[in-house]
Amino acid sequence: MQCYVDERKFPGASLLIARGGDEVHFNACGLRDIATGAAFERDTVVRIYSMTKPVTTVALMMLVERGLVHLDAPVSGFIPAFADARVLVPGAVSIDQTEPCDPPTLHQLLTHTGGLSYPFNPGLLSQAMEEQNLLFAPDQGDLAGMCDQVAALPLAHRPGTGWEYSVGIDIIGRVVEIVSGKPLDRYFADEILxxxxxxxxxxxxxxGARDRFAALYTPLAGDAMALNEAEKGGDPLRLVDAPEESPFLDTAMRSGGGGLVGTIDDYMKFCEMLRRGGELRGERLLSPLTVAFMRRNHLPGDIASMGPQSFAEQPMEGVGFGLGGSVVLEPGRTRVPGSVGDFSWGGMASTFFWIDPVLDLSVVFFTQLAPSSSYPARPQLKALVHGALVR
Known part of the structure; x- marks a missing residue:
C-alpha cells in the first residue's frame, strides 16, 4: 500500500481484514486530500460506486423472500417503458437498426445478461448512452426518469444471450422503490443500513462526516469514466472531484448501481452479514439459504464464455456471476490466488471487497482513484493476503 502511495499511484488507502468475524489486520496510509494534506484514515468517507450493487441486490432479495416479487418477472411489469423492448439486429451499424424482443427479467438485470450497457463500454448502445449522459450520476436528477430514458434505447443483445456490465442494477433500484413503496434511500436506511x-x-x-470525505483522483488526461478514450495525463493524481464541491454533498440521483458513500468499517459490517449467511449481531436481513443462492454462479459458465466486450470490475476467465457479485469458479483460470466460491466486487474508484468461504475471510480495500482498471492492485492484494496465510 505504501509503495502505491510513494509512487503516486494512489493518494491514500485503507485495508481491513477479518477472519472468522475477528479483525486480524487494519492499515491506512497516504492522504485522503492532497490539497489539504489530510490523512487517509479509518473513518474516511469514500465513494464506493459499484460496491453499491450488492446492497441493492440484497434489497431486492429481501422483497423476494417476502413473496412480493420473483426473479423471472419481466421488468416491464414494474417499469412500463420497457414493454416495447427492441434489440439491435446482428451486425447493426446504427442505433436505429433494431427488431422487437422480450424485455429483460429481473434476474437478467441482476446478472448483467439483460442486454443493457454503460456509457463507457464499446458499442452502439454505449455510444448512445454516452451521448445522452445516462450514467446515473449523483447530480443527474430523477431515478424514474432516467430509467425511462434507458428503456427508450434498444438492447445491445437479446436478454440472456450475453454478458455486458450495465446499469441493470440501477434499474433494479427503481424496481425496489416501486415494490416497496419507498424511495431507495429510505428503503436502504430502514431495512439494511x-x-x-x-x-x-x-x-x-x-x-457529520463532510470533513472526512475524500477527494477523487484519476491518472487520465480526460474524463475519469471515459474508458473508450482513456489517455494518460501528465499528473497521475489529477483531482476530478473535490470533497468540498462534490455532487455527493447534495445528491439528487438514488443510484442503486453506484451511488453510495461510506466508511470501511460500515462496509465490513455488510460483508460480515453476507459471510454469516444474512445475519449480523442479532439482526437478520436474509435467510442463509437465500445468501447461499446469491453466492452461486448464475451463468451457464464463466463470464468469458458469454462473449463480453465490456469493462468489468473483475477477471472474466474462471469467474462466474452470482446476484450482486462475481464468484470464483476456478482460481487457476483467473490467474489470481483465491478460493473456489470467493464472492466479490469492486467500484470504479478502485475500492474492492471479497468474502472467502474456504478461509473464512472478509476483506475490504478503500482508495479513491478512477478508473479501477488503472493498476493491478486487486490481484496484488489477493496474492499478498494468500501469501500471509500459513494456517
Missing part, C-alpha cells in the same frame, strides 16, 4: 449499524453510509455524505 440501520439494522446493520451502517450509520455513515448513504447516497449523500452525512452532515
Amino acid at each position: 440501520a439494522p446493520l449499524g451502517m450509520t455513515e453510509t448513504a447516497f449523500t455524505v452525512p452532515a
Whole structure:
C-alpha cells in the first residue's frame, strides 16, 4: 500500500481484514486530500460506486423472500417503458437498426445478461448512452426518469444471450422503490443500513462526516469514466472531484448501481452479514439459504464464455456471476490466488471487497482513484493476503 502511495499511484488507502468475524489486520496510509494534506484514515468517507450493487441486490432479495416479487418477472411489469423492448439486429451499424424482443427479467438485470450497457463500454448502445449522459450520476436528477430514458434505447443483445456490465442494477433500484413503496434511500436506511449499524453510509455524505470525505483522483488526461478514450495525463493524481464541491454533498440521483458513500468499517459490517449467511449481531436481513443462492454462479459458465466486450470490475476467465457479485469458479483460470466460491466486487474508484468461504475471510480495500482498471492492485492484494496465510 505504501509503495502505491510513494509512487503516486494512489493518494491514500485503507485495508481491513477479518477472519472468522475477528479483525486480524487494519492499515491506512497516504492522504485522503492532497490539497489539504489530510490523512487517509479509518473513518474516511469514500465513494464506493459499484460496491453499491450488492446492497441493492440484497434489497431486492429481501422483497423476494417476502413473496412480493420473483426473479423471472419481466421488468416491464414494474417499469412500463420497457414493454416495447427492441434489440439491435446482428451486425447493426446504427442505433436505429433494431427488431422487437422480450424485455429483460429481473434476474437478467441482476446478472448483467439483460442486454443493457454503460456509457463507457464499446458499442452502439454505449455510444448512445454516452451521448445522452445516462450514467446515473449523483447530480443527474430523477431515478424514474432516467430509467425511462434507458428503456427508450434498444438492447445491445437479446436478454440472456450475453454478458455486458450495465446499469441493470440501477434499474433494479427503481424496481425496489416501486415494490416497496419507498424511495431507495429510505428503503436502504430502514431495512439494511440501520439494522446493520451502517450509520455513515448513504447516497449523500452525512452532515457529520463532510470533513472526512475524500477527494477523487484519476491518472487520465480526460474524463475519469471515459474508458473508450482513456489517455494518460501528465499528473497521475489529477483531482476530478473535490470533497468540498462534490455532487455527493447534495445528491439528487438514488443510484442503486453506484451511488453510495461510506466508511470501511460500515462496509465490513455488510460483508460480515453476507459471510454469516444474512445475519449480523442479532439482526437478520436474509435467510442463509437465500445468501447461499446469491453466492452461486448464475451463468451457464464463466463470464468469458458469454462473449463480453465490456469493462468489468473483475477477471472474466474462471469467474462466474452470482446476484450482486462475481464468484470464483476456478482460481487457476483467473490467474489470481483465491478460493473456489470467493464472492466479490469492486467500484470504479478502485475500492474492492471479497468474502472467502474456504478461509473464512472478509476483506475490504478503500482508495479513491478512477478508473479501477488503472493498476493491478486487486490481484496484488489477493496474492499478498494468500501469501500471509500459513494456517
